[in-house]
Amino acid sequence: MYPPYDTADAGRPVTLDRREGPYGEVVLRRRGGGGTGPAGGPAAPAPVFEIIANGCFLMDTSDGRSERLLIRAALDALPAGRSAPALLIGGLGVGFSLAEAAAEPRWGRIAVVEREEAVVDWHRTGPLGRISAAALADPRTEVIRADLVACLRAGEGAAPYDALCLDIDNGPDWTVTEDNGGLYSPAGLAACRARLTPGGVLAVWSAQPSSAFEEALRNAGFVGVRTEEISVARGVPDVVHLAVRGA
Numbered sequence: 001m002y003p004p005y006d007t008a009d010a011g012r013p014v015t016l017d018r019r020e021g022p023y024g025e026v027v028l029r030r031r032g033g034g035g036t037g038p039a040g041g042p043a044a045p046a047p048v049f050e051i052i053a054n055g056c057f058l059m060d061t062s063d064g065r066s067e068r069l070l071i072r073a074a075l076d077a078l079p080a081g082r083s084a085p086a087l088l089i090g091g092l093g094v095g096f097s098l099a100e101a102a103a104e105p106r107w108g109r110i111a112v113v114e115r116e117e118a119v120v121d122w123h124r125t126g127p128l129g130r131i132s133a134a135a136l137a138d139p140r141t142e143v144i145r146a147d148l149v150a151c152l153r154a155g156e157g158a159a160p161y162d163a164l165c166l167d168i169d170n171g172p173d174w175t176v177t178e179d180n181g182g183l184y185s186p187a188g189l190a191a192c193r194a195r196l197t198p199g200g201v202l203a204v205w206s207a208q209p210s211s212a213f214e215e216a217l218r219n220a221g222f223v224g225v226r227t228e229e230i231s232v233a234r235g236v237p238d239v240v241h242l243a244v245r246g247a
Contacts, residue, residue: 004020016030016126019117020115025055025116026052027050027053028049028118031047032047032048033047033048048062049061049094050058051119059093064095065131066205067151067167070165070167070203071089071097071105072100075205081170085161085163086110086163087101087109088112088165089110089165089167090167090168091112091113091166091167092123092143093119096131097165097167097238104106110142111141112141117145120145139225147175147179149179152188161193161197162197163202164200164201168180170206171208171239172206173213174208184213184216190221194202199245199246200244201245202241203241204243205239205240207238209227209229209237217241221245221246
């Protein structure tokens with residue numbers, strides 16, 4: 001189903017899958033890796049996989065520190081002694097956040113919401129399974145094929161979560177599709193707050209800090225608003241915005 005590695009591809013990105021869906025085009029690419037390295041020398045580095053949405057680079061498998069921090073920071077911010085907290089991850093992406101969650105026995109129910117069928121396929125039957133296979137097999141894990149904004153705005157009776165970890169855009173100021181902007185609006189943040197238990201944590205990944213988003217979180221009634229930075233090789237740090245629903 002996916003093109004095999006060819007040494008001629010080592011210096012350029014190779015498109016493994018391209019699909020047109022209800023939200024536009026999504027593409028999976030591979031860069032480098034896959035070879036055996038020079039005779040007697042070290043093995044070639046692992047390939048890097050990239051997800052591109054509507055021509056916009058979303059994420060790749062080159063690092064993953066900030067996606068993992070998204071999960072760890074949310075857990076650390078929960079009230080001490082909370083047993084088996086329920087977690088909702090917004091966006092399956094390349095799988096680092098889900099893998100981090102499933103590797104932590106303290107989490108209870110783990111739901112991951114992903115609207116792109118292609119992304120789910122790349123994990124279940126494609127090359128991204130090397131990151132997420134164990135997590136997807138974990139009995140705590142549930143994959144919900146839905147739009148995150150619609151899922152969060154589910155009506156009365158929807159199950160609450162102790163933590164919402166959201167990573168569906170390059171940040172509140174840089175959305176993949178126009179519709180995603182509703183997540184960071186007053187109504188969207190109110191929906192996030194309503195789906196959290198008292199003392200629950202909202203964590204939002206971003207490719208750059210946003211003081212305007214911090215203010216929007218406070219205006220939406222969240223407390224303990226803060227931003228954690230993760231250094232990157234070039235440019236401004238990635239960040240995780242954290243906020244708590246008051247008791």
